[in-house]
Amino acid sequence: MAAIIQGIGAATALTSPNSLDIKKSFLSISPRSLSVRKGSSFVVSSDGRLSYGLNGRGGRAEHFITNAVAAKEDTAAASTSSKPGHELLLFEALREGLEEEMDRDPTVCVMGEDVGHYGGSYKVTKGLAPKYGDLRVLDTPIAENSFTGMGIGAAMTGLRPVVEGMNMGFLLLAFNQISNNCGMLHYTSGGQFKIPIVIRGPGGVGRQLGAEHSQRLESYFQSIPGIQMVACSTPYNAKGLMKAAIRSDNPVILFEHVLLYNLKERIQDEEYVLNLEEAEMVRPGEHVTILTYSRMRYHVMQAAKTLVNKGYDPEVIDIRSLKPFDLYTIGKSVKKTHRVLIVEECMRTGGIGASLTAAITENFHDYLDAPIVCLSSQDVPTPYAGTLENWTVVQPPQIVTAVEQLCQ
């Protein structure tokens, strides 16, 4: 996979095989060097000045993020017009990515509950059914295990389905198909049948949706061999990851978050595809590495504001790729800062943070000056009451405290 590419020339704890043997078709479409957002290395300083912060270069102290939601400007290198790109919301970005892929490849199809004429519960598939017809945007009866199975069957015979779970929690009903078939059939068939399916849907803790609708399924799925998992957090990476997931020949689970669908961002007009296995550098720093993904990215960035005011310089990385982890980017950061804080929404037991802690300890133990700290939700079902629900999710003040303790 493309993670190999990141190993070129870098002395990491990983042993990388000969990268020339590994081909990744989409590299020819958007090689890493052309991707403008090489991890969001842009900071907007308080006087509105743009600076192109490249990873690890100095002078960070006076730059800080003005708001928690990433609001990036295009560089001159990428844009040719005076007002480059277009603004859109995250769910529109997902749709744009989906639509571009459906235009490009007639085998891409969508299936799920209410995705067709209703346009999807979160409007991600709005307008697609009238455009592509009922056959390519399929409304299914309510049987998650079965429409996931259906997607797998369709994928094995040449289609590239995008299966939507109305809420990630409902995909628990599809666990049999995802684990026993989706992840396995390419292997058990000796490589004869491939399953280029994308399974996507909103998950995470919303606003008082109750325990069953606030599941963090990445914890349960992370152990399944054969699948890839990515989590989007901005309109820019949502579109790029959607496109990459559709083009991948492996089964990919794309985790969206219920509360992030209305984020607005300006993205480029030109086509781009992101790397499924790459993490995103949100804010370069020196003192501590903060690893996070999805909604927690915004809590971290809010805490970062406070931390900067207090004189800390946190490096924030949105890991994006939940399976496999981008240990190259993470490792580079750990070697620089020697301190790691993981902020996640999963439960403490068996979550992404738990696996990430193990992976970092195994690979970069020598570079750590302090034990890894992992902030996660408690091991309780998500309560309905608003105050209780807030306490179950990691909040910025806790992140600030954790960094202060870590950096003592």
Add this chain to the structure above:
Amino acid sequence: MASWFLKSTRSSSIRGVIRKLPMAFSGECTAVGIVRRRFGSMEAGQKLDPCGSSEEEDYSDNIAYQNQDLNFPGGKVPLTSQMKFISEASHKRLPCYRVLNDDGSLISNTIHEQVGEDVAVNMYSAMVTLKTMDTLLYEAQRQGRISFYMTSFGEEAVNIASAAALSPQDFVLPQYREAGVLLWRGFTVQECTNQCFGNKDDKGKGRQMPVHYGSNKHNVITISSPLATQISQAAGVAYSLKMDKRGACAVAFTGDGGTSEGDFHAGLNFAAVMEAPVIFICRNNGWAISTPVHEQFRSDGVVAKGLGYGIRSIRVDGNDVIAVYSAIGAARNMAINEGRPILVEAMTYRVGHHSTSDDSTKYRPMNEIEYWKTARNPISIFKKYIERYGWWSEDKESELARNVKKQVLEAIKTAEGMEKPALTEMFTDVYDQMPPNLYEQERSIRDSMKKYPKDYPIDLHV
């Protein structure tokens, strides 16, 4: 325990069967476009459902219909002011389509496909091959040479005749007792034994249990152990075939036990709603390991469930080669030309044990097994049929038996002697390209092997 299997299920008139099916064969129902169907529920009461109401004798025992219809989402329904519950069982079970008598003679006035000599003899040979392969591989398991095996004794006709009625482009999703379908399509006995021994020539690269065959070349998906997962996948395959307009159908097999799984319900429901060209073949062989059908469901077998999903169905004698061949052929034409799913319940009997891990004499009487092994044996019945036409003789029989036995024994010997897959194959195909963590894990094993060679089997190839 259900005693239905001891009764003769001969149908008196095939035409009577056709009349009793609720849907008209003229295909009026399919004239309704997808869009209209989709929004049919929103036009409740605006239009009469063109498929009409089912015939009275199918359901109601003397219900008095009034001359009025009620509007509801989903269409109009006729009124009655009699409060009458529909019985849980009709007074007569749904009939079973059969063409051959037990002595191999044709039942008079039957509708069936004419089978030529070549096809008939090929089908017979394939059935014998399947049985011989099953016998010898079962014994091989008993001798400890393979770890596991499942036989198809008693179900050879369902296997071979259904495969013969399909075309090679039809995509098959088996359960696990349909090795005959692969054999018919050209998957060799050698390839079967390679899979059972898990050697390096196995198409599955030694990754699945024995009998979990799969071959994309023959359009048969690799078998996955959990029951009924292939049923909902079949709906997806059919959807894919329909989108690409490939003029082929999907075929999913299951047993009577598999119909209790959630995937059966949803797979059939989906296929009906999506108007997907798929044939669901249920081998109702009476037993799900030790669970008899009476403890599996209380419906009139599986064919009765078709109506519940709006799927055209038929019950057929699974031990009658000509009946299965005809029914599947007809089902295929309907599925493809009319774009609809078909449910075929093939009544048969599982003569063997569920698998090599089972001893069925513990839960069923020996005389029951003997009866189905002898008097209702599909292979002997069909043999009598082809002998009647002069297409077969005792000489040909002994020659076939000799050749097939030799072929299977050689295949087993070859497969047994062949190398197992290399260590690398443990890590390939998990993804399309091998990721770094798997490279590391492979390297870790190799290091271990170098350090402690005595702890690893000698024939482990790297």
